[in-house]
Amino acid sequence: MKGLSVLPIVTMVVVILGANYYVFYRLWQMMPPVVVGRVLLAGFAIVVMAAPFLGLLGGDVLPVSFTAAMSKVGTSWLIVFLYLLLFFLVADVVRVTRIFPVAKYMYANWAGLGVLFAGVLVLMLSGYFRYAHKDGVELSLSVHKELAGGAPLKIVAVSDLHLGYTIGREELDGWVKLINDEQPDIVLIAGDITDNNVRPLNEQAMADAFRQIRTKYGIYTVFGNHEYIAGTAKAAAFFRSAGITLLRDSAALIDNRFYVIGRDDRSNPDRQSVAQLTTSLDHTKPLILLDHQPYHLEEAAEILRAHP
Numbered sequence: 001m002k003g004l005s006v007l008p009i010v011t012m013v014v015v016i017l018g019a020n021y022y023v024f025y026r027l028w029q030m031m032p033p034v035v036v037g038r039v040l041l042a043g044f045a046i047v048v049m050a051a052p053f054l055g056l057l058g059g060d061v062l063p064v065s066f067t068a069a070m071s072k073v074g075t076s077w078l079i080v081f082l083y084l085l086l087f088f089l090v091a092d093v094v095r096v097t098r099i100f101p102v103a104k105y106m107y108a109n110w111a112g113l114g115v116l117f118a119g120v121l122v123l124m125l126s127g128y129f130r131y132a133h134k135d136g137v138e139l140s141l142s143v144h145k146e147l148a149g150g151a152p153l154k155i156v157a158v159s160d161l162h163l164g165y166t167i168g169r170e171e172l173d174g175w176v177k178l179i180n181d182e183q184p185d186i187v188l189i190a191g192d193i194t195d196n197n198v199r200p201l202n203e204q205a206m207a208d209a210f211r212q213i214r215t216k217y218g219i220y221t222v223f224g225n226h227e228y229i230a231g232t233a234k235a236a237a238f239f240r241s242a243g244i245t246l247l248r249d250s251a252a253l254i255d256n257r258f259y260v261i262g263r264d265d266r267s268n269p270d271r272q273s274v275a276q277l278t279t280s281l282d283h284t285k286p287l288i289l290l291d292h293q294p295y296h297l298e299e300a301a302e303i304l305r306a307h308p
Contacts, residue, residue: 030105030109032108048074048077050070052071055068068200155187157189158190159190159224164201168200180212184216185215186215186220190292191224191227191293193221193244194226197230207243210243222263223265249264259286260288261287261290263291
């Protein structure tokens, strides 16, 4: 199996650092030339730009509490940075085209800086409120195949939990409660249970939380790209300790009623095709496919058409 390609990662880092430079350069121009303010801005820039690298690279070395703090700072800055990047790009277009006289607010102007800060703060607070008050979506799906036993199947499907230094045990416990409240027959997790490191999951005994999930048929998952970042061997070991069944280019026949097919993540260039995974299955039974990065969905559609 080939490793993760380095070139896309290096390219992404260079682009992100360049975009950060652009944002901080614009903030520097917007801030009036007050020494204290600019020193604070420069210090802030160093901290938030270093934070994600410290959180990612120091996962096995630095103290968990420090790494968690850096991860949260880096994640929060990423969101703020995207808003600021969009704002400055639009503002520069408006300034160059002279659609509106914005230039006076973009250079050494406390009012412009204050309005920008207030706007970003409102967006962040409203976004956090929405994050903290999630909406559940119930989907009733009908399939043109008979489910043995006649009883309907209740599935709780989740994805991209990204548990780790940023999202910890307390939030996972909340998810477990929500899942159990639904009284599911089976829980399907479509990858990226972990974030960038398995260490915080073990440190916070998150396997215990997963073992509190009550289902008839258990919990099934597949690898996402972040399991490859965290290390597939470590991720697989955690899943075993948590009572989660990992499907890597394999299928499980559940109670002789339906199949759960787990396709390995696209990070593995040698993963099997949907056709290869389903050739030996009984196509009179419902087939549920888990694929974290479901490229070429037409392939799965063709399989279904070929086996009505």
